[in-house]
Amino acid sequence: MLRTLMASIVLVLATATGAWTQNVDVIKQRQDLLEQMGKAAKGPGQMMKQEIPFDEPTVQAALDTVIANAAKLPGLFPEDSKTGGETEALPAIWENKADVTSRYEKLVADAKAAKVAVSDEFEFMETWPKVAGNCGGCHKKYRVEKK
Ligand code: HEC
Numbered sequence: 302m303l304r305t306l307m308a309s310i311v312l313v314l315a316t317a318t319g320a321w322t323q324n325v326d327v328i329k330q331r332q333d334l335l336e337q338m339g340k341a342a343k344g345p346g347q348m349m350k351q352e353i354p355f356d357e358p359t360v361q362a363a364l365d366t367v368i369a370n371a372a373k374l375p376g377l378f379p380e381d382s383k384t385g386g387e388t389e390a391l392p393a394i395w396e397n398k399a400d401v402t403s404r405y406e407k408l409v410a411d412a413k414a415a416k417v418a419v420s421d422e423f424e425f426m427e428t429w430p431k432v433a434g435n436c437g438g439c440h441k442k443y444r445v446e447k448k
Contacts, residue, residue: 325386331382342433357421389444389445
């Protein structure tokens, strides 16, 4: 009897710990991918403000990062990742999963279109805001506002 009880307690603990680990992992994964996009977008952002000179390879690399990472992001908001790991994701995400997914898809599509367009500085100036506009729009709706 005691042995069975002990065994089920161990099992319950293991399951609970497993679930906890999984959701913190997934939160970390999506934050890392977003963080990389943020870092990648920094150079092009400075080029937009003409703080640094236009450099096409940097812009292309940033777009590659955005395309690769944004494609993975829709799968990184499972039900068990609403809280924990200092997530800034708002509960509204899980009530509007289709909208969140289509926003990431639009970001990928806009970044792909930009890769073809950003061959010179003027085209870059016109195209980059179309890519970066996707970031702020989603953050406003689905991310905890920074104080
Ligand atoms: C479809 C919605 C959506 C789009 C589009 C989006 N983000 Fe986010 N972003 C989020 C959410 C939600 C979080 C909070 C994630 C969390 O903490 O679990 C976040 C967090 C971040 C973070 C903080 C990551 C960390 O370390 O906690 C950065 C940086 C970031 N996004 C950059 C970007 C950039 C740059 C773009 C555009 C190229 C972008 N995001 C596009 C939804 C989006």
